[in-house]
Amino acid sequence: MKDEILMENKSIVVPGEVLAKGMSFLPGPGTYRRDDVIVAKKVGLATVDGKVIKLIALNGTYLPRVKDKIIARVIDVLMTGWRVDINCPYSAVLTMKDATNEFIPRGADLTKYYDLGDHMLCQVVNVTSQNLVDVSMKGPGLRKLKGGRFIKVSPYKVPRVIGKDGSMVSMIKKATGCDIIVGQNGVIWINGDPKAEVVAVKAIKKIDKEAHLSGLTDRIAKWLEEAK
Amino acid sequence: MADEHIVKALAADVRYDGRKKLEYRDVKVEYGVSKSAEGSARVSIGETVVMAGVKMELTTPYADRPNEGNIMVNAELLPLSSPRYEPGPPGEKATEIARVVDRGIRESKAIDTTKLCIAPGEKAWGVLIDVVSINDAGNLQDAAALAAIAALKNARLPQLSEHGQIDYDATKTDKPLPLEREPVEVTVYKIGEHYFIDPLCTEEDSADARLTIAVTEKDTICALQKGGVGPLTVEDIDHMIGIAQKHSKQLRKAL
C-alpha cells in the first residue's frame, strides 16, 4: 500500500478524521496514530509540514503556560494575597511578594492594593501538574487596568488578534484611537471613546470568526476603513 | 453594581453593542417551532433566544369559578442557555419571569377563560404555557412575554375522543384559543440618570432599578413589576411608562 495524505492542506477537519495513511508520516500536535493512519484529535486546521501532520486547534479552553501575559480579575482576597480568575477552569494566586515592589506591612488591608473585581495584566510564573497557577505583577508593562471594558475571544485565536509583531492590534488601535491590551488567555481590555470602542469590538469579533481564513489583515484593514 | 464605564458610554447615548439607549435589538418571532406542542413560538431579540410551548389539559373548574378554565405560566432558565444557570427547580429569577408573564396575560384578560369551559363545574380546558431560555444575552423578561403570547396565538385545540379525553393521535382541530388581547411587556432599566431598554447581560448586572410594564393594544397598563434595589421617583415611573408605551409598538409589530 502506498503512503498518502488524505486531506486537503489547511482544511478544517473534525475529531476522528483520518488525515494520512502510512508509516512514513508522523503525528504532530493535535493528531494521533491509530495502526497505520494518522487521525485528528480536535476540530482545527490540518496542515502538512514535510512528513509531519499537524493540527491547529481553533476552539477550546485556555490552559495557562509559564510566561503567558494574561488578564486576571480579583475574585477573593486571601490572608497573604489574592485569588484571581484567569478565564480558565483554574483560578490563580497572586501573592503579596509578587504583587508589588512596595513593602506591605503585616496585617495591612490588601484591598488597598487590589480590590474585589479589579482587573490586571499579569504574568503566569508557575503552573503545577494539577494546574495550580501562580501569577506575578513584576515585569514590564504589567499593571492594574482601570476603566475600560473587557471582552473574550477564543484563546486559540489570540495570535491572530495580536498579528505578526503586534501588527493587527496596532492597526485597530490606530484606526479607533482605543487603548487595547490582549491577554493570552483570551481576555481583551479596550478603553476609548464609546463609539470607537464599538468599532474595535466588532473588528476583534470579526477576527475571532475569520481567523482560519487567509488574507485576514487586508480584510480587517478594509473593514476598519469602511467603519470610519 | 453600577459599572462606571457603562455609565460613561450611556451618557454619550452609545450602548456596548452600538445601539442607542432606547432601541431594541432585532426582534424576531417564529411560529410553530414544536410540532409536539399545541402551540409554540421562538422569539429572538438580538442573541437572546427563548422558546414557548402551549400544552392543553382537561381539568375541573375551580369551585368559585365553575364556568371558567384556567391558565398557568411556567418559566425555566435552562442551564443550556447560560453558564450562570444550574440544573434544579426554578429559582427566584425564573419564578419572577413566569409570574410577571402570567400577570400580563391574566390581568389583561387576554384569554377569555369562560370560553375554555366545556361543562360548567365539571370540565374545562387548562392552558399550560412553558417558556424556556435557549440563549440568555439579556432581557429574558420581554422575550418571554412575547414568546408566550406568540405561542398562544399559534395554539390550536386538540381533538377530543368519544369518551371526552384528548386524542393525541388525531390531528389538532383548527380552533384557536379564545385570545382576546395581546399584551406585550417592555422592561425599562435605570442606571444613574439614564433610562434604557433591552439590556445586555452586563447592563442588567449594573442597573440600579428596572420596571417591567405590560402594555395592551390600547396603551393601558395591565401589569407592573419593579426590580432592583434602587428606588424610583413618581417622575421616574411616569417617564418609564411613556417609554414602554412607545416601544411596545415595535414588539407588537414582530407578532
Next chain:
Amino acid sequence: MTYHKRFDGRAFDEVRPMSAQVGIIPNADGSARFQIGDTVALCAVYGPRDLHPRFLQNPGTGILRVHYNMLPFSGHGDRVRPGGSRRSKEISMVMQNALLPALNLKAYPNTVVDVFVDLPQTDAGTRCAAITAAAMALADAGLEMTDLPCAIAAGRVEDKIVVDLNYEEDSFHDGCDIPVAILPNTGQVTLLQMDGEISRDMLKEAIGKAIEAGKKIYQVQKEAIKNSFAKGE
C-alpha cells in the same frame, strides 16, 4: 405477520431526513442542533469548568456530566413535568458512557464538562439524536476526542429489521427498539439498549444495520462542523 411497507413509506434501512447545525448557542463553549425526522435535539457544552462541590472532583482527570431533558411541551401527549424523571436520569447516564470513550479530559484534572441536551420536539429516537448532537457540541467546544460518536436506533417491526424507528413504529405492539451509539472510525459500540423481543440472528442483523446507518449520520455531523466556519469571500 409481515411488515410490508413502513408506516411513513421509507425503505427499511432508510433514516429520516436529517439536518445539523453547530454553534447555535453563543453563550456555550460548544453547541449543536440535530434534527432527524420530527425529533429535535439542542445541545450546549460548558467547560471544562470549575467543579463544586469539591468531593466530586477527580484529581486524575476532568469528568463528564450529561443532562438529558425533554422540554415540557415536547412530548407526544400530555405536558412533560419539568424537573427530571427516572427515565431522564438513566438516559443521561447511558449517554455519558456513550460519549466518554471518545473523550480525553486528562489535561483538565478536577474539572467538569457539562453537556446539556434539551429536546423541544420529539418523535422517537431522542437519546440517539441527543448523543449525535452532543458529540458535535463537544467537538465544537474544542475538546480532545479520538472519534466523533453518533447514534441511531435499529429495531424490529413484525418480521422486518428497520432503521431509525419513528413514534408509530416504536410504539407498535410487535417489535423492538435498539438504540446504538457508534464510534464511526472503529465501528465499536458505546451504547446499546433494547425494548421488546428479538432473535439472536435478527439482533445481529439489526446492530449491523445501525452501524451502517451511523456512517450517514457521521457525514451529517462532519459537514455541520465544517460549515460552522466562515467561508472566504
